[in-house]
Structures are given as structure tokens and as C-alpha cells.
Amino acid sequence: MAKTYFTEDHEWLRVEGGIATVGITNYAQEQLGDLVFVELPELGRKLAKGDTAVVVESVKAASDVYAPVDGEITEANTSLSSDPSLVNSAATGDGWLWKMKLADESQLEGLLDEAAYNAHIG
Amino acid sequence: MTGDDTKHLPLEDLHVAAGARFGAFAGWSMPLTYPAGVMKEHLHTREHAGLFDISHMKLFEISGPDAEALLNRACPFDAGALEISQSKYTFFLNEAAGIIDDLIVTRLGRERFMVVANAGNAEADEKHLRALAGDFDAKVDALDRVFLAIQGPEAWAALSRAGIETGSLLFMHGFEPRENWFMSRSGYTGEDGFEIGLPEVDARDLVARLLEDERVMWVGLAARDSLRLEAGLCLHGLDITPEIDPASAGLMWAVPKEVRASGAFIGADALRAILERGPAQKRVGLKPEGRQPVRAGAALFDADGNPAGHVTSGGFGPSAAHPVAIGYVQTSLATPGTKLFADVRGTKIPIDINPLPFTPHRYRKG
Numbered sequence: 001m002a003k004t005y006f007t008e009d010h011e012w013l014r015v016e017g018g019i020a021t022v023g024i025t026n027y028a029q030e031q032l033g034d035l036v037f038v039e040l041p042e043l044g045r046k047l048a049k050g051d052t053a054v055v056v057e058s059v060k061a062a063s064d065v066y067a068p069v070d071g072e073i074t075e076a077n078t079s080l081s082s083d084p085s086l087v088n089s090a091a092t093g094d095g096w097l098w099k100m101k102l103a104d105e106s107q108l109e110g111l112l113d114e115a116a117y118n119a120h121i122g
Numbered sequence: 123m124t125g126d127d128t129k130h131l132p133l134e135d136l137h138v139a140a141g142a143r144f145g146a147f148a149g150w151s152m153p154l155t156y157p158a159g160v161m162k163e164h165l166h167t168r169e170h171a172g173l174f175d176i177s178h179m180k181l182f183e184i185s186g187p188d189a190e191a192l193l194n195r196a197c198p199f200d201a202g203a204l205e206i207s208q209s210k211y212t213f214f215l216n217e218a219a220g221i222i223d224d225l226i227v228t229r230l231g232r233e234r235f236m237v238v239a240n241a242g243n244a245e246a247d248e249k250h251l252r253a254l255a256g257d258f259d260a261k262v263d264a265l266d267r268v269f270l271a272i273q274g275p276e277a278w279a280a281l282s283r284a285g286i287e288t289g290s291l292l293f294m295h296g297f298e299p300r301e302n303w304f305m306s307r308s309g310y311t312g313e314d315g316f317e318i319g320l321p322e323v324d325a326r327d328l329v330a331r332l333l334e335d336e337r338v339m340w341v342g343l344a345a346r347d348s349l350r351l352e353a354g355l356c357l358h359g360l361d362i363t364p365e366i367d368p369a370s371a372g373l374m375w376a377v378p379k380e381v382r383a384s385g386a387f388i389g390a391d392a393l394r395a396i397l398e399r400g401p402a403q404k405r406v407g408l409k410p411e412g413r414q415p416v417r418a419g420a421a422l423f424d425a426d427g428n429p430a431g432h433v434t435s436g437g438f439g440p441s442a443a444h445p446v447a448i449g450y451v452q453t454s455l456a457t458p459g460t461k462l463f464a465d466v467r468g469t470k471i472p473i474d475i476n477p478l479p480f481t482p483h484r485y486r487k488g
Contacts, residue, residue: 058160060347
């Protein structure tokens with residue numbers, strides 16, 4: 001059964017079988033505006049929590065998306081190469097950014113659940 | 123700058139009601155985007171008509187027997203050659219021929235001119251003008267106006283429906299259609315369009331009438347930037363600064379030949395010296411390969427990895443459908459087709475020198 005977590009940096013993680021699918025929240029895509037490019041991570045890259053995993057670029061600015069937990073990249077959403085606007089139209093669905101194998105599942109305990117995230121964005 | 127110093131647009135309530143997202147620009151809280159988003163706002167402007175609140179920009183009226191002489195001292199142009207209602211793009215230069223600000227000057231009457239200046243430089247411009255005015259029989263008035271731009275191929279039709287006829291007004295001309303109004307056929311998007319300075323109460327009425335028209339939508343500062351970038355137009359503070367002269371910036375078309383030779387404008391000696399030896403760097407258009415934007419500050423390298431210049435503004439061009447940028451490169455490299463590389467977060471992205479503009483200008487010149 002997949003469980004979804006959120007971060008104060010406006011990312012979501014859906015965790016199933018030790019693999020987290022990571023994206024940005026709908027609130028985040030609204031703040032960024034129309035995305036025109038997503039710089040995807042290399043497969044196999046090891047990330048520590050807080051490392052820049054992906055850069056999303058809107059018409060106006062580039063923004064870092066950080067690794068919410070430690071882990072190793074297992075997949076990048078290559079459909080964003082041809083259609084970065086998927087992040088705008090389906091931030092929590094087809095607009096996911098990458099998948100990572102968790103290094104330490106206990107880090108999930110420090111993340112927000114949906115109610116806490118909704119309270120965070122007010 | 124603290125939040126308390128932030129300036130607010132007189133029509134801010136209308137932008138809030140329209141669902142604008144705000145951001146800081148040049149000391150002002152400005153609408154960056156509306157719910158339609160930068161992409162749609164940009165494309166709507168190119169296809170129909172975009173309405174922009176540019177009240178952060180400043181209008182100065184210069185009047186008096188020496189108004190012409192004052193402007194000829196402040197700017198490298200010939201104010202005397204302007205016919206009534208004619209506008210010219212020009213600049214204030216410093217003694218080193220660096221660009222203090224770029225402006226549009228319109229002759230309103232025999233001894234009256236309107237100067238439209240950038241938001242970020244408005245205070246410095248006013249000080250500069252007032253200091254100069256001390257040497258001349260001329261008066262500088264900073265006007266308190268709402269300033270709107272309506273830009274795009276249907277701008278004239280939307281204005282006409284709103285009761286404002288523009289038929290005989292050509293590009294780079296302006297006049298005073300009503301008391302305390304100033305309207306010019308000009309803008310900063312590359313499209314046909316108009317800029318209108320007017321009292322707040324009149325502006326509220328005009329905005330309401332314009333927005334009844336489905337051809338018109340609010341457009342924020344984000345799309346204003348992508349539109350001007352595609353049109354190859356300089357943003358002061360990025361593409362031109364007090365450290366950059368008009369020759370390096372490729373703006374000598376705005377300086378008439380006689381003025382170059384014998385004008386007594388501030389910075390004349392420095393500009394002549396630069397022209398004589400040739401500028402070391404030149405402003406160019408840059409087209410990155412692929413879809414990744416290359417933005418202000420990115421360093422440029424030649425094929426051998428030697429430093430070649432830098433990017434001064436860049437982003438994505440919604441109409442061009444590819445990333446677009448403006449930057450400076452060594453004069454020897456400043457030829458369309460030259461292939462360079464831009465450093466974006468450690469990756470070298472191929473980038474070609476491209477003619478400006480990226481999207482053709484569609485001004486109504488007659």
C-alpha cells in the first residue's frame with residue numbers, strides 16, 4: 001500500500017516497496033508558472049537529503065528541487081523532456097520527476113502528511 | 123529594501139481582483155502573472171491585445187524656452203529635429219558614455235517634451251534632469267499618472283471600441299488626446315500598440331471598458347519580459363547599464379550622424395573615443411540549442427574553451443518556441459552563426475549568435 005508524504009519545500013513522495021516517486025506539489029507548480037524545461041537526474045546517482053536532484057525551469061526562472069531523503073535515482077520521468085508542462089497539468093500524477101531507492105526509511109518519519117502540508121501552505 | 127518602502131500601483135486592487143501574483147521589481151510590488159499564466163499571456167499579446175499596468179515607469183514633462191537645449195545636453199540626439207508629436211528612443215549618458223537610462227522622448231509642443239523613463243532609474247533620472255535644468259531656462263515636472271500599455275495586433279481595435287480613435291497615429295508618435303492624458307503608439311513587445319498616461323479616475327474607467335472586450339486580457343511583468351526579449355529590446359539594469367555605452371550595446375542607430383560628429387551631449391568625448399577605437403564587446407542575440415533556457419549571468423566560451431562573453435538576459439520565448447537570450451561577446455565573435463558554449467550549472471550548452479529580433483517587429487509605421 002503506497003503512502004504519500006510531503007515536505008515544507010513543496011515536494012511530495014509516494015513510497016511503495018522501498019522506492020519513492022518524487023514530484024512537486026500543485027501549490028509549487030502554481031507558484032512556478034508554466035514550465036519549459038526540466039533538467040532530469042542521471043540514473044544511479046546517489047543523493048543525500050537536501051542535494052539538488054532536478055532543476056525545473058519556468059519561462060522566467062530556474063528552481064532547484066531537492067532530494068527529500070537519502071537515496072539512489074532509479075528512474076527519471078523522461079516524458080518531461082518533450083513535455084515539461086506535464087508538471088503544471090498533473091503535478092501529483094504524470095508530472096512526477098524521479099524515483100529513488102530509499103537509503104534510510106526512518107527519514108520518512110520527519111516528513112509531513114497531507115493534513116500537515118495543507119496547514120503549512122495555509 | 124524593507125517591505126515598508128515597497129511602492130504599490132494605484133490600480134493594485136484591480137490586479138488583486140483579477141487574481142494576479144505579485145513580485146518585487148525595481149522597488150515596486152508588480153503583477154507578475156495572472157491566472158492565465160505567462161505562456162498564454164504572452165501568446166495572447168502577439169495574437170490579440172495584452173493590457174499592461176506600467177505605472178511603475180515615470181513620465182517627466184520638460185518645458186521652457188531651453189527645453190530643447192536641455193535635452194540635447196542630456197541625450198545624444200537632436201531634440202530640435204523632432205516634429206510635434208514625433209517620438210525618439212534615446213538615453214541619458216554619463217561622462218564615460220555609459221547608459222544611465224534609456225528613454226522615449228516625444229515633442230508635445232514648441233517648448234514642451236514628454237520623457238518616459240524606467241522605474242528603477244526614475245529617482246536618479248529626476249535628480250539628473252533637475253541638476254541639468256539649473257543651467258537652462260527649462261522646467262522639469264514629474265507627472266503623477268497611471269500608465270497603461272495595450273499591445274498587440276488588435277490593440278487599436280480594442281481602443282476604438284472603448285471610444286479612443288488611434289487611426290492617424292503612427293508608430294513612435296504621441297500626443298495629448300485629453301487633458302492630462304498622454305498617448306503614444308509605442309511599446310516594448312515588438313507588436314503594434316499604445317502607451318497611455320492618464321489620471322487614475324480616467325484609468326479605472328478605461329480599464330473597465332477595455333476588459334469588457336474579449337480581445338483584451340491583463341498581462342503581467344513575466345510576459346512583458348519574455349515579449350521584449352523575443353523582440354530583442356534591452357532591459358536597463360541587465361542588457362544596458364551605466365557601464366555599457368551605446369556603441370557596445372548596438373544602439374548607435376539612435377544617435378544621428380551629425381550628433382555623433384558634433385553634438386555637445388554629456389559623454390560625447392568618451393563616445394567618440396569608443397567609436398574611433400571600436401567597442402571591445404558587442405551586444406548580440408543568442409539562441410541556445412535544445413530547450414534548456416540560458417539565463418542572465420551565464421558565462422560564454424568559444425569552441426576552444428576560451429572566455430567569449432556573458433549572457434545579460436535570457437529565458438524561454440513562447441512565440442519563438444525555443445530559449446532566447448541576449449548577451450555580450452568579444453567584437454571579433456559578434457557575427458550571426460558563430461557557435462559558442464554557455465555554462466549552465468557546469469554543463470556546456472551549445473549556443474549560436476542569432477540576429478535580433480527573434481520574432482519580427484510588427485510596428486505600424488505608415
